[in-house]
Amino acid sequence: DPQQVRLSAEILRSLEAAGHTACWVGGCVRDELIGRPVNDMDIATSARPEEVTGLFERTVPTGIEHGTVTVVMEKIPFEVTTFRTESDYKDFRRPEEVTFVRSLDEDLRRRDFTMNAIARRPDGEYVDPYGGRTDLAKGVIRCVGDARERFREDALRMLRGVRFASVFGFELEPRTWEAMLELRDNMRHIAAERIRAELEKMLGGTRPAEGLRLLERSGLLAEAKIRLTPQALASARPERLGALPPKPAELRWAALLQGLGVSGDEAETLLKSWTFSGGFAKSAAALLRIDARMGAGDLEAGAGKANEAEKAAVRAGEAGEEHAAGGERRKLSFVRCVLDFGRAAAENWLLYRSALNGEDEAAAARRESASAWLAEIPAESPRELALGGNEIVGRLSRKPGPWLGALIRQLLEGAAMGRFANEREALLAEIARLEEEKGMIE
Ligand code: ATP
Ligand code: MG
Known part of the structure; x- marks a missing residue:
């Protein structure tokens, strides 16, 4: 979206004019490089959250403790996140606490995969210390640094890896795959909600079956809060999913x-x-x-x-x-x-x-x-029926009761079957017929 590109470039320029470093980073750089539609133009900067807040007219402190400030330009929100590192990973999850740093390289080092650790400076130049562009070109998903260490820090990264492999049709680099097999049990520490979000993206992509096969082969969710065992997946006919629209x-x-x-x-x-x-x-x-x-x-x-x-x-x-x-x-x-x-x-x-x-x-x-x-x-619900419950009750001079719901349902069914029209007279005639037929409406 050219408007998003223009506005986010404007944010980068303002940050740099104030003496900070700023760049596009992560998913948007990656998606643009492989020619996929870009969702969010995420911005990383050396400016501290309070400095970001001070520079722009409209900001929302969406995740200020993690360094994220949302800058709103022409009603479009942009996430601006201060360069940071993560440390003290506990319980195989990303930490609550982050440390702000002034260098982009340090920020890129904490990211999960090489293809997600590419930054693009306002002048268009790439900062790509881990060879993310080469991996993108080869279609390889590779951890930044030691895969085992990265997956041990945050188990969700394993599922993200499978999701990216599925959505992009990429291969998991051998050591990344090995580390996954070794550490898959740590997935049980990850909240169902985060697993669900990854699975939704995976199933919404162009190769859902490949993703499910990777889950089967890796056993990644065998013990997870959303439990998909290899045995269950083996008989799940995943190829059917690809036949369905996303x-x-x-x-x-x-x-x-x-x-x-x-x-x-x-x-x-x-x-x-x-x-x-x-x-x-x-x-x-x-x-x-x-x-x-x-x-x-x-x-x-x-x-x-x-x-x-x-x-x-x-x-x-x-x-x-x-x-x-x-x-x-x-x-x-x-x-x-x-x-x-x-x-x-x-x-x-x-x-x-x-x-x-x-x-x-x-x-x-x-x-x-x-x-x-x-x-x-012609009508799916009592509201759409051309005859109201009150009038039926009045006509039949009976106390409302379960019979009324049953009768309305019968009228809806008859009208839907095309046996009579959804018109007041026709419905009254049907009621009369039913009364005659049964003596009484049950
Ligand atoms: P999507 O297309 O689904 O938005 P994304 O890569 O942009 O994919 P986000 O969750 O939006 O995913 O994260 C933005 C960036 O933050 C990623 O590109 C990556 O650099 C980093 N990141 C996200 N989650 C993790 C994680 N669990 N561990 C390390 N880095 C992460
Ligand atoms: Mg994103």
């Missing part, structure tokens, strides 16, 4: 859980224990629940001769009675899924199946009908 993120997480044998009912609790938000956990679980109900699990591309008869029926354009009845049953299951889990979950499921089933003709035909059904559903 967004919405629920799709790949659902595929991973499905591969691990986690059911829709178990998924919500599990994802919450992995520190996902309640909303995300629910929506990923809903996808799996719909998938279980719709029974599309055996229709995946390459999963064998799924439903040859059905395929033949589709090819013949069959409209036999049995086929039609099957279609109605399937429509009812689908409509119930939409009413139970919501349109968004149903849409996610359609995306999920469409990506996983690939070219399968029968599956494509089923998907198309489901899309059409979804488009025709």
Whole structure:
């Protein structure tokens, strides 16, 4: 983003004009060198936090004890961090305390990988004491200094290494890999939240399967707070993830859980224990629940001769009675899924199946009908029904009770099945019909 480049360059110039050293550093330098979209333009400087705060009009002390001040320029936030070292690593995690230093080289030395330890000065010149650019060109992930020492300091670095290897399609340099195998058990000290954040980036990248295979081969998460054992990963069919789009993120997480044998009912609790938000956990679980109900699990591309008869029926354009009845049953299951889990979950499921089933003709035909059904559903929730609960109660002169919810659900289902319109008169007529049929609404 040229605006970000311009504004961050302006910050660098102001810092240097005040006599400090300042440069771009870390992820943004790395991403720019390999031609990937840059997220945050992180700035490192010799200026102390209070000096940074004094130089700019709008600042936020976001992480001042770690030396980070956020400078806001034209409403865009930039993190400006004072050169620092880390010492006294405790419990295999990065320390709470940092020491500010005046030299860039010292700051680069504390960083995890050579490709993340490159700085770029305002004049465009690179400061790259560990050969990060060479490693980037070779596609190698290598620790700054001794891998064992670096991983012993902070175990999360191991998972970051796997994540970068997966996202960039890079190799882990042999000593870095060896150190990982040796120190993998230290991962158990790392908070689930930090593991989750790395896994999210990994699954959101272009090679999620490679990342999962590295986790399998390394056993990195075998004892971790998010536990993925090599045995579980070996049967998780990670290659399915690559067939799914990275967004919405629920799709790949659902595929991973499905591969691990986690059911829709178990998924919500599990994802919450992995520190996902309640909303995300629910929506990923809903996808799996719909998938279980719709029974599309055996229709995946390459999963064998799924439903040859059905395929033949589709090819013949069959409209036999049995086929039609099957279609109605399937429509009812689908409509119930939409009413139970919501349109968004149903849409996610359609995306999920469409990506996983690939070219399968029968599956494509089923998907198309489901899309059409979804488009025709006039109301998903009682609010959207053209008849309010109060009016129903008045009409039937009955005390509100559980029967009301059941009746509203029946009306929603009937309207969604296209048996009558979501219009006041039509709904009243349906209520009258139900009363006649059953004598009373149960
Ligand atoms: P991303 O693209 O995910 O933002 P990143 O490398 O920028 O990747 P950040 O967490 O934003 O990751 O960290 C910024 C920089 O801080 C890194 O490039 C690296 O130099 C340094 N860094 C981050 N985490 C660690 C760590 N655990 N140990 C050492 N250095 C780290
Ligand atoms: Mg970053």
